[in-house]
Amino acid sequence: MLIRRSPDIRSSEITDESLYWRRRDWLASLGFGAAAVVMPRLAHAVSRQEETNTWDEVTGYNNFYEFGTGKDDPRKYAGTLRPYPWTVSVEGEVARPGRYDLAKLFGGLSWEERVYRFRCVEAWSMVVPWNGYPLREVIKRLEPTSNAKFVEFTTLYDPEQMPGQRRSILPWPYIEGLRMDEAMHPLTLLVTGVFGKVLPNQNGAPVRLIVPWKYGFKGIKSIVRIRFVEDQPVNTWKASASHEYGFYANVNPDVDHPRWSQATERRLGKLRRQPTLPFNGYADQVADLYRGMDLRVNY
Numbered sequence: 001m002l003i004r005r006s007p008d009i010r011s012s013e014i015t016d017e018s019l020y021w022r023r024r025d026w027l028a029s030l031g032f033g034a035a036a037v038v039m040p041r042l043a044h045a046v047s048r049q050e051e052t053n054t055w056d057e058v059t060g061y062n063n064f065y066e067f068g069t070g071k072d073d074p075r076k077y078a079g080t081l082r083p084y085p086w087t088v089s090v091e092g093e094v095a096r097p098g099r100y101d102l103a104k105l106f107g108g109l110s111w112e113e114r115v116y117r118f119r120c121v122e123a124w125s126m127v128v129p130w131n132g133y134p135l136r137e138v139i140k141r142l143e144p145t146s147n148a149k150f151v152e153f154t155t156l157y158d159p160e161q162m163p164g165q166r167r168s169i170l171p172w173p174y175i176e177g178l179r180m181d182e183a184m185h186p187l188t189l190l191v192t193g194v195f196g197k198v199l200p201n202q203n204g205a206p207v208r209l210i211v212p213w214k215y216g217f218k219g220i221k222s223i224v225r226i227r228f229v230e231d232q233p234v235n236t237w238k239a240s241a242s243h244e245y246g247f248y249a250n251v252n253p254d255v256d257h258p259r260w261s262q263a264t265e266r267r268l269g270k271l272r273r274q275p276t277l278p279f280n281g282y283a284d285q286v287a288d289l290y291r292g293m294d295l296r297v298n299y
Contacts, residue, residue, distance in 0.1 A: 052115060053126040057268050059200050063120055064221060065169050066155065066162035067202070073164070074202035081161050081222065083206040092152075092228040095143035102192070102206060109133045113196065114189065117280050119251055120216035123260060126268045130210050131193030136184040144180070148228035151183045152176070153209060156222045170236055176220035177233030177247070178211065181289055187212055187282065190223075213279040213286045215249040246299040248290075251280040255296050 064074040067081075087099045111131055119125045139151070157173035159165040165172045182188065189210045192199050199205045204221025211218050217237050227233075237245035244258055253263045253276040264273040279286050290298070 050115075050117065050127045052129055053268055055195055057126060058128050058194060059202060061126075061268060062202050063216060064164075064202060064204070066164045066172075066174070066222070068164050069169065077163060078201035080163065081156075081201040081205065083201060083222070086206045086224075088207070088223060089225045090142055090227075091225065093145040093148035093230060094228045095145065096141070105138060106133050106190075106192070109137050111193070112189070113193075114187075116187075116210060116212040118210070118212065118216060118219075119265060119276075119280055123257075123262055123265045123276070124268055125265045129195055130189060130191045131196060131199075132189040132191035132207075132210065134186055135188045135190050135209070136186065138190060139183060142226075142228075144228045147230045149180055150229050150232055151178050151180060152225075152227040152229055152233040153178075153220045153223050154225035154227070155220055156224045162222075170240055173224075174220060174236045175233060175239075176209065176218055176235045177229075178218075179232075179289075182211065185286060185289070187285060213251060213282040215251060217245065218249045248295075248298050250290065250295060250299075251276060252278060252295055252299065254278075255299050 060075050061071045062074040063071070064078065067074045067077040085101060087101050088105055089099050090097050111133065113129055113131045115127060115129045117125055118128045135151075153176045155174035156162065157165060178188070191204070191208050191210050192206060194200070194203060199208065204219070207223050208221040209219050209223065218235075232247060235247055237249075238247055251262075256262055262276055265276045266273045277283070
């Protein structure tokens with residue numbers, strides 16, 4: 001394997017050698033082998049017609065307030081996060097609660113690559129080849145009860161590792177949620193990689209959520225708890241600014257954010273804006289989930 005060292009690479013972006021080998025061991029424990037660290041599997045590309053954004057764009061322009069509010073803050077400061085080893089607590093209305101390490105949570109499932117149009121709340125977008133596991137397959141093996149109507153996710157709370165949590169920007173820890181049918185949709189992923197490589201800290205290592213037809217803030221990062229509940233969770237942005245951010249956060253060009261239009265978006269790396277597509281271009285696959293709902297009220 002040829003490894004190049006560029007003078008433009010910051011020292012903070014270079015993976016510590018011991019961490020690199022732990023990540024290889026972790027991937028091997030999930031059955032991938034060493035090749036999965038550096039080589040993507042064949043893509044199941046939902047949006048093959050669209051050009052994928054670059055590694056630098058995907059890993060260098062992020063919203064991750066646990067490391068700061070600037071788009072480049074996560075890449076600068078996320079080196080303090082220690083994503084290995086990692087456990088996820090499973091709680092609530094479920095037959096198999098407990099604390100799972102990632103090998104146990106995902107062991108035996110197929111690691112998939114899917115190329116998604118990923119939108120964030122400021123009307124910019126990118127196309128990202130995420131790697132991960134269908135959330136529905138994880139849910140099936142955890143066996144939620146009939147009382148489980150929603151799935152709630154919680155991010156790590158550790159101001160030592162996540163210095164942005166020392167500021168009262170948001171109520172910590174970060175919480176998100178999905179309706180059960182949304183969580184069980186085949187497009188919904190628990191992501192552990194990007195471009196066929198282990199997920200970088202600034203992108204939500206070691207495991208995050210991707211729901212491609214929703215705005216980016218639904219993609220909760222560095223998940224430490226999955227809780228199955230009967231009542232709709234109060235997600236962080238709705239708790240902080242309910243007049244701007246609702247629970248569903250479906251991409252909808254017909255409903256403007258109070259402070260900007262959502263009718264168009266700018267693809268990162270491009271100058272021209274383009275029309276925003278309903279459900280981020282996945283309407284054929286997901287619109288039936290919301291049949292009969294007023295999406296101006298349920299925003």
